[in-house]
Amino acid sequence: MDFWQKVLKLDRRWIFLVVAIVVVVPIIWPLGLPVFVTPDVRGVFDEIEKLPEGAPVLIAFDYEPGSTPECDPMAEALLTHCYRKNLRVVGVTTLPVGVGTGENILAQVSQRMGKERGVDYTFLGFKAEQSASIVGLGLSVQNTFQTDRYGNDTSTLPVLAGVEKLADFAYLPVVHDDATLDNWVIYGQQLTGVRVGSLCTAVMAPGSYPFKNAGQITGIVGGLKGGSEYEKLLGIRGAASNGMDSQAVIHIFLIIIMILGNVAYLITRKR
Amino acid sequence: MELTGIWVSALLTLAIYSFLYKDNPLYKLAEHIFVGVSTGYLLVVAWRDALYRDLIEPLGSDWGAGFLILLPGFFGALMFTRLFPRISWVSRISLAIFIGVTSGYAIPNYIQGDLIKQTEATIVPLYTQGQSGTASLNILILLVGVLTVLIYFLFSVKHEGVVGRISRLGIWYLMVFFGAAFGYTVMGRVSLLIGRARDLHEYSQAQYGFASIVCGVFVVLCIVAWEIWNRTRRRE
Numbered sequence: 001m002d003f004w005q006k007v008l009k010l011d012r013r014w015i016f017l018v019v020a021i022v023v024v025v026p027i028i029w030p031l032g033l034p035v036f037v038t039p040d041v042r043g044v045f046d047e048i049e050k051l052p053e054g055a056p057v058l059i060a061f062d063y064e065p066g067s068t069p070e071c072d073p074m075a076e077a078l079l080t081h082c083y084r085k086n087l088r089v090v091g092v093t094t095l096p097v098g099v100g101t102g103e104n105i106l107a108q109v110s111q112r113m114g115k116e117r118g119v120d121y122t123f124l125g126f127k128a129e130q131s132a133s134i135v136g137l138g139l140s141v142q143n144t145f146q147t148d149r150y151g152n153d154t155s156t157l158p159v160l161a162g163v164e165k166l167a168d169f170a171y172l173p174v175v176h177d178d179a180t181l182d183n184w185v186i187y188g189q190q191l192t193g194v195r196v197g198s199l200c201t202a203v204m205a206p207g208s209y210p211f212k213n214a215g216q217i218t219g220i221v222g223g224l225k226g227g228s229e230y231e232k233l234l235g236i237r238g239a240a241s242n243g244m245d246s247q248a249v250i251h252i253f254l255i256i257i258m259i260l261g262n263v264a265y266l267i268t269r270k271r
Numbered sequence: 272m273e274l275t276g277i278w279v280s281a282l283l284t285l286a287i288y289s290f291l292y293k294d295n296p297l298y299k300l301a302e303h304i305f306v307g308v309s310t311g312y313l314l315v316v317a318w319r320d321a322l323y324r325d326l327i328e329p330l331g332s333d334w335g336a337g338f339l340i341l342l343p344g345f346f347g348a349l350m351f352t353r354l355f356p357r358i359s360w361v362s363r364i365s366l367a368i369f370i371g372v373t374s375g376y377a378i379p380n381y382i383q384g385d386l387i388k389q390t391e392a393t394i395v396p397l398y399t400q401g402q403s404g405t406a407s408l409n410i411l412i413l414l415v416g417v418l419t420v421l422i423y424f425l426f427s428v429k430h431e432g433v434v435g436r437i438s439r440l441g442i443w444y445l446m447v448f449f450g451a452a453f454g455y456t457v458m459g460r461v462s463l464l465i466g467r468a469r470d471l472h473e474y475s476q477a478q479y480g481f482a483s484i485v486c487g488v489f490v491v492l493c494i495v496a497w498e499i500w501n502r503t504r505r506r507e
Contacts (some may be wrong), residue, residue: 017290023461023468035366069466070459071314096316135376146329149320156417186384187376202459206452213413214392216384241463250461 007264015257022253026245035249040060041054041229042210043219044197047171048081056088056163056169058137058194060103060184062095067177067201072105073240074199075175075259081234088159090169091123092137092145094130094180117150117157126150130180134187138166150220167192172189175199181208185216199226274479281474284467289490297493367477393417416444 051057059078063071069190082089089110093102103123110121127133138142141163142155154160163169172194174184181198189196195218198208202223211217221230224247227240298366326344346368352361393414398407422434423441430438473482 013292016356019464020468023464024472027465027469027472066463069469070462092303096313096320099316100312101319125324126316128317128321128325130379131373147324182385186380190380190384190388202455202462205455206448210389210392214388223458224465225458239466239469243462245471246465247458248470250465251458254457 001131004264004267005094007260008268010075018109018253019250021218022250023246026249027242030242031245031249033245035228035230035232035244037232040220040222043212043217043224044078044173044221045081045219045230045233046199047195047218048078048085048173051087051170054084055089055159055221056090056168057082058090058092058166058169058172059102059106060095060172060174060176060180061091061098062180063101063175063201064095064097065101068101069243070227071175071177071199073224073238073243074221074230075105076109077220077227077230077234077236077238078173078175078199079106080113080236081230083109083113083115084234086120087170089115089121090159090163091121093126094133094183095178096126099149110236118152122157123149124154131183131187131220134166134183134193138188138192140165141168143156165192167193168195171195171197172248173197173199176211177201177204179204179207179224180209181217185211189216190201204241276478277474278482278486281471281482282489284471285483285486285490289494292494295494295497297490297497415440420444 019037021226027271039057048057048094054141059075059082061075079089083146091102091106092097106121108124110117115121120183124257125138125148127144128254133144139158145154148154148157166172166188172188174181174186176198181196181204184196196216197218197220198204198211199221200208200223202225203218205226207220208217208220208222212220221227228244231241283301283304286297287305289295290298329340346365347470349365350362352358352381395410397410397414419437419441423430423438423445425434425438428434471483473479475481
């Protein structure tokens with residue numbers, strides 16, 4: 001068996017082992033690779049940046065625990081930005097599993113930045129039937145969520161002062177790992193005019209671009225790369241930026257083995 | 272409590288990754304735990320955040336508004352008749368209401384937001400004053416892509432001659448899209464691996480009792496023991 005045949009017959013477990021090494025080494029010894037900001041991420045950042053102090057922002061935490069390595073860094077960067085600007089943050093989710101993930105990251109960042117629940121932020125929780133809840137929020141936030149997740153009356157919460165319906169929110173960033181953005185755009189942005197941004201896993205990013213092209217969303221923060229760009233705009237080096245070292249190295253490795261595999265296939269096929 | 276959670280997290284992560292070597296009992300155990308815990312969690316959230324919060328609690332506080340909540344609650348309860356074959360037909364009433372209402376507000380809004388708005392986005396001038404050449408090229412590429420892919424999906428006309436050549440270009444556009452989507456997918460999966468690797472690296476520190484290292488050694492020993500047991504069994 002010659003070299004090219006060995007390449008084609010290589011046990012995939014050797015590739016898994018090399019991938020593991022390639023991922024772990026930059027975590028232990030960071031490379032500090034540069035991050036370049038794209039206009040798509042700027043579209044979300046600039047929307048938050050131009051908001052006045054005290055403006056209410058509704059953040060939809062529509063992702064499951066399995067997506068936290070990608071979505072948590074983005075959500076953390078977004079929340080840090082909102083709190084730096086002293087915006088009022090209201091969290092909500094249209095997924096049952098979003099309750100844990102959303103509440104967790106919201107509480108973590110709010111505590112770190114010294115924000116008070118009920119005054120600076122709150123979490124409305126989960127409401128069944130995604131499209132109906134968004135339509136309901138569009139008509140009345142207080143009727144859809146009479147209480148927040150902690151049992152407080154939403155009609156008297158200081159963080160929701162002046163907010164009666166979805167259109168009263170200054171911005172609606174959706175942190176998602178599935179197609180919930182479609183519902184937020186169709187029933188939220190289209191029916192009420194609220195401005196929407198997408199912070200999504202890399203798998204969902206291709207599905208967000210048609211909305212960006214049509215002007216239905218302001219920007220896209222896609223995957224760990226998008227999160228690292230947002231962190232760069234904030235001037236911090238967080239989980240997303242540190243993860244990009246491993247991401248870059250492993251992508252180079254994957255490109256090399258894909259080229260190697262295809263060359264091996266073409267050469268052995270010719271014989 | 273947090274330390275226990277970290278040890279459990281490290282052990283289950285490494286048990287799941289042990290599948291990369293071979294399907295084994297430790298992986299199966301972790302998988303079953305995952306399925307069970309996810310189902311239990313969803314049940315609790317469905318009860319606490321939907322049924323109790325939207326049905327039971329409002330009924331307990333205000334019986335006057337009760338009828339408005341009882342009616343949808345009743346139709347929701349009828350859905351459970353699907354579990355009993357003799358009376359499962361009753362659930363069709365609830366399903367009909369649900370499908371009717373959701374279709375009613377979904378169809379016009381999706382036509383407006385997904386079809387008309389997207390079509391609007393392709394009807395843009397190829398050149399406007401002050402626009403860069405790159406932007407014009409992007410608009411042209413977008414327009415050609417939309418038309419050729421739509422023609423590719425037109426199966427009422429045979430794909431030969433001019434139509435055949437145009438749909439071949441549509442296929443090339445689709446291949447580029449699939450390649451880009453696959454690239455994004457690979458990036459996404461790698462990001463998840465990086466996230467877990469970062470957590471395992473953190474949990475290997477002394478403050479967490481070297482959790483990742485101890486759990487890693489334990490998983491390896493379990494697999495070695497299982498392999499030895501398998502080989503002994505095969506020899507017998």
